[in-house]
Amino acid sequence: MGEMTMKRIVMTGVTSGFGQQWIYQLDKQQDIEFFVLARNKSKFEAMLKLKPLSNQIHFIECDLLSISSIHAAADQIQQLTDGIDVLVNNAGWWGSNTFDTSSDDIESTFAVNQVAPFLLTGRLLPMLSKSKQGRIINTASFRYEDAKIDRNDLQLKENFNGEQAYCNSKFYSVLFTQSLAEKLVGTGITVNCFDPGIVDTPMLKKALPVWLSPFYSFVRRFVARTPDKGAETGVYLCESDSVSTSTGSYYKDKSIQKTKGSTRDTSLANLLWKNSTDLSGFEYS
Numbered sequence: 001m002g003e004m005t006m007k008r009i010v011m012t013g014v015t016s017g018f019g020q021q022w023i024y025q026l027d028k029q030q031d032i033e034f035f036v037l038a039r040n041k042s043k044f045e046a047m048l049k050l051k052p053l054s055n056q057i058h059f060i061e062c063d064l065l066s067i068s069s070i071h072a073a074a075d076q077i078q079q080l081t082d083g084i085d086v087l088v089n090n091a092g093w094w095g096s097n098t099f100d101t102s103s104d105d106i107e108s109t110f111a112v113n114q115v116a117p118f119l120l121t122g123r124l125l126p127m128l129s130k131s132k133q134g135r136i137i138n139t140a141s142f143r144y145e146d147a148k149i150d151r152n153d154l155q156l157k158e159n160f161n162g163e164q165a166y167c168n169s170k171f172y173s174v175l176f177t178q179s180l181a182e183k184l185v186g187t188g189i190t191v192n193c194f195d196p197g198i199v200d201t202p203m204l205k206k207a208l209p210v211w212l213s214p215f216y217s218f219v220r221r222f223v224a225r226t227p228d229k230g231a232e233t234g235v236y237l238c239e240s241d242s243v244s245t246s247t248g249s250y251y252k253d254k255s256i257q258k259t260k261g262s263t264r265d266t267s268l269a270n271l272l273w274k275n276s277t278d279l280s281g282f283e284y285s
Contacts, residue, residue, distance in 0.1 A: 008081055008131075009238070010035040010124060012064065012116075013090030013139070015043050018196055018230035022090065025228070025235045027053045035080070037062040037073050037091075037120075064091055064116035065102040067280060074123035083130030086238050089117035090139045093169075099160040106279050107155035109162070113169035118176060118276040122284050125189070133244055134189035136180070137237045140173040140250060142195045145260055146209065147171035149268065154275050174250055174259055175269045176276070181248030183284065190244070192237055194251035196230035 009026065013019040015038045026032060032055040038044055041059055048057075058080055062073035077084070093112035102111040121136060128134035146167040150156070154172075156165050177193040184191060236254045237243055249256045250263075262268060277283055 007031060008033045008035065008084040009086040009088065010037065010077060010084050011088040011090060012037045012062075012120070013088075013092060014038070015040065015047060018227035018234075019090045020047060021227040022088070022231035022234050023053065024051065025231055026238060027055055029239070030055070032056070033081070034058065035060060035077055035084070037064075039063050064093075064112045064120075065104075065108060067104050067115075067119060070116060070119050071123065074120065077124065078127065082127070084124060084127045085131040085133070086135045086137070087121060087124055087128060088137050088139075088234065088238065089121065090137075090234070091116070092139060092166075094166045095162050097160070097162045099157065104279070107157065107160070107165065109165040109169050110155045110172075113166070114172045114176065114272075115276055115280050117173070119280040119282050121180065121191075122280075122282050125284070128189050129187060132188075134187075135238065136189065136191035137234060138173050138177050138191070138193040139234065140177070140193040140195055141167075141170040142197070142252075143167045143209075144170040144174050144263070147261065149262070151268065151271060154272065171261075171263070172272055174263045175265075175272050177250070178248045178263070179269045179273055184247070190247035192243070192246060192249045192251060194233045194237060195257070196233065197252065 009032060011023060011034065014023045014036055023034065034053065034055060034057045036044060036057060037060050039061065041061060044059055060073045060076050063069040091112060093109050095108050100108045102108055104111070106115055117138060128136070143166065148164060149168060149171065156168070173193050177191055180191045233251050233254050237251060246256070250259050251257065
């Protein structure tokens with residue numbers, strides 16, 4: 001199987017968890033230019049000190065809780081290059097059971113897991129369109145199946161629960177992926193999402209369903225996959241020629257999975273899109 005030649009990859013969520021292994025696995029290829037968006041430069045530098053990357057890296061300070069910071073990051077990428085080939089929206093947020101908001105007054109989980117990818121993707125679409133084969137990869141989760149959506153309260157302002165907010169946000173990732181894929185038909189840009197599985201990362205204990213929490217040690221030792229394994233499908237979606245025309249799909253273990261529940265609900269997808277547009281202040285052209 002041949003591999004596509006990639007040059008410019010924008011990534012969020014690579015300073016911890018399986019995102020670290022994702023960028024290290026991509027780095028095995030040559031002639032890649034990485035654009036890494038993260039809040040903490042010193043954390044990223046410490047990571048590189050332990051294990052350097054061989055390809056060119058641009059670190060761009062970006063707080064995904066801030067709309068102005070996302071715009072600034074997109075502006076900086078546009079100054080550094082005239083186009084990009086792959087956008088990886090991997091950063092994820094799981095807060096406490098306290099309703100916390102960003103500086104833009106958006107619930108933090110919804111801000112990082114939905115509004116940030118929506119805005120960053122929208123800003124970078126013109127650059128992706130200059131690629132011969134632009135790809136967008138969104139990190140979802142099997143926890144989307146536990147979503148409980150209130151159409152009148154997508155941010156759970158009235159009945160907030162941290163776990164529910166996370167599950168809902170991963171449901172939104174699936175909806176956003178499908179909606180965007182439909183809008184990008186004919187552009188040559190593909191967009192897919194994937195479930196990395198139960199991965200042994202600092203977020204694992206939070207990400208387990210409540211009923212599994214008492215068995216955390218067992219799950220971590222005997223069930224959870226390594227961060228390396230968790231990153232495999234993400235790497236596959238970035239690199240493989242076999243997915244060059246696949247779009248709007250939900251992957252697990254390098255295979256397309258049929259999604260469950262109301263992930264094909266067009267009215268809900270439209271509501272999410274409008275909500276994301278209103279909150280981000282960004283209109284897709």
